[in-house]
Amino acid sequence: GAVVSQHPSWVICKSGTSVKIECRSLDFQATTMFWYRQFPKQSLMLMATSNEGSKATYEQGVEKDKFLINHASLTLSTLTVTSAHPEDSSFYICSARDYRGDYGYTFGSGTRLTVV
Amino acid sequence: GENVEQHPSTLSVQEGDSAVIKCTYSDSASNYFPWYKQELGKGPQLIIDIRSNVGEKKDQRIAVTLNKTAKHFSLHITETQPEDSAVYFCAASPAGKSTFGDGTTLTVKP
Secondary structure, X not given: OOOEEEEOOEEEEOOOOOEEEEEEEOOOOOOXXXXXXXXXXXXXXXXXXXXXXXXXXXXXXXXXXXXXXXXXEOOEEEEEEOOOOHHHXXXXXXXXXXXXXXXXXXXOOOEEEEEO | OOOEEEEOOEEEEEOOOOEEEEEEEOXXXXXXXXXXXXXXXXXXXXXXXXXXXXXXXXXXXXXXXXXXXXXXXXXXXXXXXXXXXXEEEEEEEOOOOOEEOOOEEXXXXX
16 A cells, blocks of 8 residues: 655754655656644644645645745655744644555654754 | 535543534535545544545445535544544545545543
């Protein structure tokens, strides 16, 4: 089945630094990947849609200069949290759609970001 | 855009009993309805899905039903086990991105 690998699984960084999170589709090509943010005991909030070879599409209210998304290949999308602050601490999850099957979305294992 | 409502927010059942979680959606263009199970600290895992041309789908102890007219779909778990305890999310998708419900925390008591 479709596998999405996300790294790192957790990261602690100092306020003001940048953090990069990687999302890879291991056994399929993903022209589109999605990035979500999840607060404790809440649902997944779509941040942006990552499109291979073009600019990401951000949801309303998401700062595109803070959350930089790059989808340079058919198997890799990255999310960079720039100049991180404690309020950026959250659980970030990516997902990708394997078009070989039928509409199925596979999620990565998530990244717990803590900004201190 | 799509709006998905999920109920109940918490559900506690005795081991062996059945559990039912219900979702409603607003966009008649939605044609794909997946259910995800999320354990603490992990990403959601797809457990079952249904498309708009099907009314019911079953996979062992898990089943999903869809009523397109009423715009609602439900997850049914029979013979629940403690390892079924998790947060369950429904989602509705027109062609493209999914909109998630707020989640249901299921607790199965041994």
